[in-house]
Amino acid sequence: MKVNGVAHPVPVDPRRLLSDHLRHDLGLTGTHVGCEHGVCGCCTVLLDGAPVRSCLMLAVQAEGHEVTTIEGLAQSGSPLHPVQQAFHECHGLQCGFCTPGFVMSVVGLLREHPDPTPEQVDEGIAGNLCRCTGYASIRRAVHRAAELSKK
Amino acid sequence: MKPARFGYHAPQSVEETCQLLASLEDAKVLAGGQSLVPLLNFRLARPAHLVDINRIGNLDRIYERDGGVAVQALARQSTVEDSELAARLCPLLPAALRQVAHRVIRNRGTVCGSLAHADPASELPAVMLALNGHVVAASARGQRIIPAADLFTSVMQTALAPDELLVEAWFPGAHGKYAIAEESRRHGDFALAGAVRYGDRLALFGVAATPVMADPRDPTKGLQPSGDLEATPEFRLHLVRALTERLFAA
Ligand SMILES: Cc1cc2nc3c(=O)[nH]c(=O)nc-3n(C[C@H](O)[C@H](O)[C@H](O)COP(=O)(O)OP(=O)(O)OC[C@H]3O[C@@H](n4cnc5c(N)ncnc54)[C@H](O)[C@@H]3O)c2cc1C
Ligand code: FES
Ligand code: FES
Numbered sequence: 001m002k003v004n005g006v007a008h009p010v011p012v013d014p015r016r017l018l019s020d021h022l023r024h025d026l027g028l029t030g031t032h033v034g035c036e037h038g039v040c041g042c043c044t045v046l047l048d049g050a051p052v053r054s055c056l057m058l059a060v061q062a063e064g065h066e067v068t069t070i071e072g073l074a075q076s077g078s079p080l081h082p083v084q085q086a087f088h089e090c091h092g093l094q095c096g097f098c099t100p101g102f103v104m105s106v107v108g109l110l111r112e113h114p115d116p117t118p119e120q121v122d123e124g125i126a127g128n129l130c131r132c133t134g135y136a137s138i139r140r141a142v143h144r145a146a147e148l149s150k151k
Numbered sequence: 152m153k154p155a156r157f158g159y160h161a162p163q164s165v166e167e168t169c170q171l172l173a174s175l176e177d178a179k180v181l182a183g184g185q186s187l188v189p190l191l192n193f194r195l196a197r198p199a200h201l202v203d204i205n206r207i208g209n210l211d212r213i214y215e216r217d218g219g220v221a222v223q224a225l226a227r228q229s230t231v232e233d234s235e236l237a238a239r240l241c242p243l244l245p246a247a248l249r250q251v252a253h254r255v256i257r258n259r260g261t262v263c264g265s266l267a268h269a270d271p272a273s274e275l276p277a278v279m280l281a282l283n284g285h286v287v288a289a290s291a292r293g294q295r296i297i298p299a300a301d302l303f304t305s306v307m308q309t310a311l312a313p314d315e316l317l318v319e320a321w322f323p324g325a326h327g328k329y330a331i332a333e334e335s336r337r338h339g340d341f342a343l344a345g346a347v348r349y350g351d352r353l354a355l356f357g358v359a360a361t362p363v364m365a366d367p368r369d370p371t372k373g374l375q376p377s378g379d380l381e382a383t384p385e386f387r388l389h390l391v392r393a394l395t396e397r398l399f400a401a
Pocket of ligand 1: 037039179180181184186187188224251261264265266268274275311315317318340342
């Protein structure tokens with residue numbers, strides 16, 4: 001499988017979840033794990049460009065596919081990805097635990113709806129839980145991200 | 152490692168899958184994994200073998216059959232939701248899919264997996280029942296059609312045998328009045344109670360062990376929904392009356 005453009009062998013043990021493989025085997029700890037049953041959205045990554053829950057996939061299932069994690073959005077030292085920049089500008093995070101999952105979901109949302117309506121924004125982030133920031137500033141960040149992405 | 156140990160199999164064809172299901176003891180099909188993997192992670196399910204069907208080619212088609220929409224086992228819920236064919240022939244199906252979980256879950260979850268899982272609070276089994284659709288099951292013994300009315304037997308139980316693969320779901324062309332409505336605690340959660348209307352037909356979900364057909368004029372007749380932390384039986388009955396009224400007022 002390819003992770004952020006780099007080829008990696010899949011783990012030998014089929015029990016390894018994709019989320020645990022990314023974190024423990026590849027050291028990509030930006031993908032967070034909250035609930036492991038699909039509810040919180042913290043572990044969201046892109047699989048061939050579309051957001052999916054990495055806690056609900058076996059790592060072996062990613063063989064032959066392209067995985068993008070939060071680490072793959074912007075190189076360290078280079079400018080932030082528009083969605084990251086928008087979360088930064090709009091105070092879309094406090095503790096940051098939920099943030100990688102929100103950012104990956106929003107990248108997926110903007111790919112499908114570059115100009116999202118307020119309803120599409122709500123729909124697009126409804127599957128992610130944040131326990132501290134409050135959704136108002138996250139909503140604002142999504143609209144800002146749409147603006148920044150067009151520049 | 153969260154899931155208990157299992158043997159992992161990734162067949163490349165339906166035939167190979169059927170062979171595996173016939174020969175393996177205690178095997179489970181893995182489709183989108185959006186219901187099965189949570190159960191594995193919490194070890195609520197500990198199958199000895201997983202048969203991952205995601206490597207099978209040409210099993211993700213959505214096509215027209217007998218005036219309705221046939222959805223193969225690997226068609227993701229999000230793809231069916233966006234399908235122009237489904238919107239044209241059976242607009243109730245995409246409308247119902249938009250109520251299933253969240254888009255990110257639907258990117259992996261399959262229509263057939265939802266039917267095979269048969270959660271009593273699921274939308275798609277009730278849609279299939281309201282429309283009188285069917286599924287096609289394949290095994291080493293051959294293929295058979297199971298009509299919606301015979302498919303759902305109890306809570307998360309279906310008429311599929313352990314060695315059968317659900318290869319296709321068929322939703323009839325539906326041009327009459329249709330609507331789906333449900334009530335849940337949060338958007339995207341499983342419904343506390345829900346109702347599907349197609350013409351004069353009414354199917355309910357979340358209020359019995361399986362989706363059930365009901366009389367629109369007396370929708371709670373014979374119902375004995377269970378109560379839990381989220382809703383009492385009385386509240387569920389109230390929801391059934393309110394949702395039915397809403398669907399048939401339109
Ligand atoms: C956070 C969250 C919220 C959700 N909310 C809803 C909701 O509101 N409404 C709803 O309906 N669903 C909901 N779901 C469940 C989701 O729709 C699942 O995708 C669906 O129930 C199962 O489809 P799957 O392809 O993921 O199947 P899997 O998880 O792979 O399998 C589920 C079961 O079906 C069997 N199975 C799957 N495919 C086949 C087949 N082709 N032949 C034979 N057996 C098969 C498996 O062996 C397993 O027992 C939710 C899931 C999550 C994680
Ligand atoms: S850890 Fe995957 S959705 Fe919560
Ligand atoms: S920023 Fe703390 S959970 Fe969202």
